[in-house]
Amino acid sequence: MKAIMVMYDSLNRNMLEPYGCVWISTPNFKRLAECCVTFDCNYAGSLPCMPARRELHTGRYNFEHRSWGPIEPFDDSMPEILKNHGVYTHLATDHDHYWEDGGATYHSRYSSFEFSRGQEGDHWKVNRELIRATNEHRLVGQTNYYDQANREYMDCEEKMSQAVTFSAGLDFLEKSHEEDNWFLQIETFDPHEPFYTQEAWKKQFAHEYNGLMKDWPPYYFVTEGEESVNHMRMEYASLITMCDHYLGKVLDKMDEYNLWEDTMLIVNTDHGYLLGEHGWWSKSVMPVYDEICHTPLFVYDPRSKVTNERRSELVQTIDLAPTLLEYFGVEIPEHVEGKTLRCVIENHEKIREYALFGYHEGHCNITDGNYVYMKAPLHGTANYEYTMMPTHMAQRFWVDELQDVQLQEPFSFTKGCRTMKIQAKEGMNHMANFGTKLFCLADDPNQEHPLENIEKETELLNAMLKLMRKNECPKERYARFGLPEEGTVTEEDVERLHEREVSDYIPERIKDLRWERGAMNMYLVMRKFLQAGMNPLEEKLRKMIGSETVTVNHMLQLIESEIPAEQQPMIYYFAMLASRTI
Incomplete structure (x- = not known):
């Protein structure tokens, strides 16, 4: 053979x-x-x-x-x-x-x-520009100098x-x-x-x-x-x-x-x-x-x-x-x-x-080959890496990520080995939560029109739960998606999850405002970056909009007028990612 x-x-x-x-x-x-x-x-x-x-x-x-x-x-x-x-x-x-x-x-x-x-930016060949970019700390940017050096060969x-x-x-x-x-x-x-x-x-x-x-x-x-x-x-x-x-x-x-x-x-x-x-x-x-x-x-x-x-x-x-x-x-x-x-x-x-798929930090997705359901994580929920080999794509875990390592009791597939349980670092997917979505591929093959179908959503959520349990999903993953560790979900549970997915984004003191979903996502990004510094911005926002709905444009105005210049590029980048709700 x-x-x-x-x-x-x-x-x-x-x-x-x-x-x-x-x-x-x-x-x-x-x-x-x-x-x-x-x-x-x-x-x-x-x-x-x-x-x-x-x-x-x-x-x-x-x-x-x-x-x-x-x-x-x-x-x-x-x-x-x-x-x-x-x-x-x-x-x-x-x-x-x-x-x-x-x-x-x-x-x-x-x-x-x-x-x-x-391939890509493989650290392989060298040329003068790569050395100069290294010396001048220009490696982080739009130009991949490693790739340029490789292409010469x-x-x-x-x-x-x-x-x-x-x-x-x-x-x-x-x-x-x-x-x-x-x-x-x-x-x-x-x-x-x-x-x-x-x-x-x-x-x-x-x-x-x-x-x-x-x-x-x-x-x-x-x-x-x-x-x-x-x-x-x-x-x-x-x-x-x-x-x-x-x-x-x-x-x-x-x-x-x-x-x-x-x-x-x-x-x-x-x-x-x-x-x-x-x-x-x-x-x-x-x-x-x-x-x-x-x-x-x-x-x-x-x-x-x-x-x-x-x-x-x-x-x-x-x-x-x-x-x-x-x-x-x-x-x-x-x-x-x-x-x-x-x-x-x-x-x-x-x-x-059914088939399960996704990124560790993003949506948990399931399909039956016709319907595709994308369950978004809830705001503020924990996410952990379970590993005996703490490496990211191109480097080891940073020392500050390893300051609070816990030992996880074995899963059946770890063959008696306890793994490290390490809180996951926040990346781009944590900065941009696009919300839960349901699509029917037969009627909408380009996935342009999310459905509202609580009955189908409930069916797919229960199927997701079965696959998560079969996979010995860590306990906090259930809480991350608002799902029970045991039992099933009902249509009423799904309705409550929809309400929570929206309400958890905004502090109580500004929940009286009306929000576009994209603007709400941008607010969450700003809060992650600025933390305690959000109170003055919230007051500024309230004065800015009056009785209007908070829009993406309002949030952009806030970034431009109130965020220090050195922080603006990073906040703008992630805020614009988060503004995407399609």
């Missing part, structure tokens, strides 16, 4: 022909769909990059317990389990987060691994990280195709931003653009206009066609060596990406819209040899680990929450009613 996984990062399913895209030519993805089963209802679980990879290894949701972080000592890692059962596992990747503190335990789970450097396609990564994967196939019992993971960071490609890929998407944006959109809402949105879509499309090209090389090897007889092929991604949809760039800050969580997945299983078919059953990233373990005849660990896809591929069998 053999298996190949081709994994992308930030691949938006709507940009692929098998998922209905008509303006980007992706002939190799079309060819892939003809050779595989295409899944129409595949969802991410834990977001973003490394949380998704932890799910890929463990087959468990991790966002209820942990944000970005490494494989933990108690984790059951699929590649490592295969390795320990005599299956050779090899990782060829250019995903630079494996080099950082928050991802440094993933690659060593494989029998062997190789990296190609240079990647001056032709053969040197680009994706090309080197696929070359390494194809080399493994050249040398190993006649051997048995191996798993190859070819994982490229593309089409994750920046959307850097050579001119040959840009030609078919040539366009006039005189704006300031290049190929790296911000993690922010769109303020640059439709011309910039179109430009970024063209840059992304260029990179998609490059991804399609290198996928074709893998399919060529499948044909050349007739690997279709004995080799499973999985093509997947960790999450999608927003390119102006809902008025947003990228991911992470905004609600987890369909473009982010509803992801492409293609699987070929040589045992059934089902090809050129689609499956509408609800599946997730957590299903990939048990699928590969079952395929190689290895026992699936008891704490795996995912299900093998074999029965879906062969018999259209339904393996779940």
Whole structure:
């Protein structure tokens, strides 16, 4: 038995022909769909990059317990389990987060691994400007000097990280195709931003653009206009066609060596990406819209040899680990929450009613494949990290975060190990609470019109509770979303949650004012920054509005006139994020 996984990062399913895209030519993805089963209802679980990879290894949701972080000592890692059962596992990747503190335990789970450097802001190459920027403390800003230095080296396609990564994967196939019992993971960071490609890929998407944006959109809402949105879509499309090209090389090897007889092929991604949809760039800050969580997945299983078919059953990233373990005849660990896809591929069998997904610090989301429910956390509720390895994305936890570490009694999946319980640091998602939302994808596929349907919301909240309990969700997570640790919720409970979600935002002394939701969110941000200093601002606000409703414009006036100049940029940034309620 053999298996190949081709994994992308930030691949938006709507940009692929098998998922209905008509303006980007992706002939190799079309060819892939003809050779595989295409899944129409595949969802991410834990977001973003490394949380998704932890799910890929463990087959468990991790966002209820942990944000970005490494494989933990108690984790059951699929590649490592295969390795320990005599299956050779090899990782060829250019995903630079494996080099950082928050991802440094993933690659060593494989029998062997190789990296190609240079993606994103990988701390790899150096030039004079990078040294000068370091000396002059200019590294924090809009220019990524590491990325600029790397691009000087990647001056032709053969040197680009994706090309080197696929070359390494194809080399493994050249040398190993006649051997048995191996798993190859070819994982490229593309089409994750920046959307850097050579001119040959840009030609078919040539366009006039005189704006300031290049190929790296911000993690922010769109303020640059439709011309910039179109430009970024063209840059992304260029990179998609490059991804399609290198996928074709893998399919060529499948044909050349007739690997279709004995080799499973999985093509997947960790999450999608927003390119102006809902008025947003990228991911992470905004609600987890369909473009982010509803992801492409293609699987070929040589045992059934089902090809050129689609499956509408609800599946997730957590299903990939048990699928590969079952395929190689290895026992699936008891704490795996995912299900093998074999029965879906062969018999259209339904393996779940609902799928859970989200960021550790953001909404808790659930879908049944038609309805999507986004439950916002309540204001002022606690959030903790449960870990034995306290690292963020690119650095260890700061010393001040570790001053009040508690020891948590073991969860069943930690195998008797107590973890650290560390209060989560506040990030962008804490600064911008966009409220609870319910959408029906059949009637509103673009998620533009949130529903008011208490009956459906109650159903989905109770389903969410069951999945949280199955996942051994920490106690404070229930309070964070206003849910009971035991029992169910009623429609009356849901009504009260709606009222609380609004009322908890505003102190008693100014609850008599009428608020736009966006203005209320901005007020909350200002209160987080200024704390005790809000009283004079509240009095100023009251005089400013008289009997009017407090609007976003009122809050902007308050920032401009009353906030010290040195604090204005940061408060303005987060306040404008928070003002977004769509």
